[in-house]
Amino acid sequence: MDLRTLDDWRVQYLGKKGQLSQISKQMGKLAKEDRPVLGQSVNQVKSELETALEQVQNELEQVALQRRLDAERVDISLPGKKPFHGSLHPLTRIVQEIEDVFLGMGFTIAEGPEIETDTYNFEMLNVPKDHPARDMQDTFYLTEELLLRTQTSPMQVRTMESMQPNAPIKVIVPGRVYRRDEDDATHSHVFNQIEGLVVDKNIRMSDLKGTLEQFARAVFGKDQQVRLRPSYFPFTEPSAEVDVRCTNCGGSGCRVCKHTGWLEILGAGMVHPNVLDGAGYDSKIFSGFAFGMGPERIAMLKYGIEDIRQLYQNDLRLLRQFSRI
Ligand code: PHE
Numbered sequence: 646m647d648l649r650t651l652d653d654w655r656v657q658y659l660g661k662k663g664q665l666s667q668i669s670k671q672m673g674k675l676a677k678e679d680r681p682v683l684g685q686s687v688n689q690v691k692s693e694l695e696t697a698l699e700q701v702q703n704e705l706e707q708v709a710l711q712r713r714l715d716a717e718r719v720d721i722s723l724p725g726k727k728p729f730h731g732s733l734h735p736l737t738r739i740v741q742e743i744e745d746v747f748l749g750m751g752f753t754i755a756e757g758p759e760i761e762t763d764t765y766n767f768e769m770l771n772v773p774k775d776h777p778a779r780d781m782q783d784t785f786y787l788t789e790e791l792l793l794r795t796q797t798s799p800m801q802v803r804t805m806e807s808m809q810p811n812a813p814i815k816v817i818v819p820g821r822v823y824r825r826d827e828d829d830a831t832h833s834h835v836f837n838q839i840e841g842l843v844v845d846k847n848i849r850m851s852d853l854k855g856t857l858e859q860f861a862r863a864v865f866g867k868d869q870q871v872r873l874r875p876s877y878f879p880f881t882e883p884s885a886e887v888d889v890r891c892t893n894c895g896g897s898g899c900r901v902c903k904h905t906g907w908l909e910i911l912g913a914g915m916v917h918p919n920v921l922d923g924a925g926y927d928s929k930i931f932s933g934f935a936f937g938m939g940p941e942r943i944a945m946l947k948y949g950i951e952d953i954r955q956l957y958q959n960d961l962r963l964l965r966q967f968s969r970i
């Protein structure tokens with residue numbers, strides 16, 4: 646029995662044309678004294694049927710309600726479904742972290758073109774056409790004069806030119822660079838650099854070292870040490886390669902630092918007088934320092950990533966490890 650059959654039943658017995666009203670309609674055919682008897686019986690039967698109907702109807706409604714509650718039941722003890730959490734790529738994260746450190750030291754951030762001219766990428770950085778230093782950076786040429794920048798250093802010159810007349814400069818330049826390298830665990834033909842440039846009166850090598858020390862401590866821990874080793878870049882003089890204590894062994898020597906205790910993290914130096922003068926800053930009055938670092942390398946050292954290609958493959962197994970830190 647369900648509510649619908651019950652209603653059919655109601656119509657059949659209690660409805661306007663139902664059996665009870667049919668019986669009532671016979672009333673006229675009866676003798677006058679018999680009519681109240683029939684009337685009473687009909688009323689009594691009617692009220693009993695209505696009571697019974699109401700009772701069954703209540704029961705059926707209860708059953709229907711219970712069935713619905715059972716069907717719609719929510720088990721609040723079930724574990725929830727976690728929505729997938731997006732997160733910043735480790736490389737984006739490290740670039741932003743480095744930017745924050747330098748912003749905190751009063752630097753501004755600039756960006757430059759990835760398609761560069763030979764003039765800015767090389768000539769004005771003290772690297773003439775036949776200079777052997779060009780071999781250090783194998784270049785993708787688009788035309789004889791246009792190329793994909795091999796470094797962010799051309800922004801040193803572009804910034805100095807845009808800052809005239811001779812305003813002090815404190816800028817970092819993050820961006821993509823390109824080199825004709827075979828991709829392997831430590832090389833990629835596209836990678837990132839963050840250039841730094843400070844130009845003013847009386848800028849010294851000690852300013853460079855202090856700035857880089859501050860940077861290294863912010864990124865690698867407050868006890869980090871920084872070591873400058875003599876090196877060569879055509880656009881800085883003197884030039885240095887900058888090391889930090891091995892992030893893996895702390896300096897005692899291990900596989901990662903090839904048992905030297907130190908890891909190279911960037912190239913730097915005092916801006917070469919030719920570069921200053923060429924960009925409109927009189928090298929007799931102004932001096933400056935510059936540095937260039939690779940955020941991929943910094944991220945690999947900081948997070949213990951051993952193959953640079955892992956930073957470009959977007960493998961969720963790697964990316965998910967960065968979703969909550
Ligand atoms: N541009 C250099 C490189 O790509 C790094 C560098 C930048 C060195 C600024 C000195 C000063 O190797």
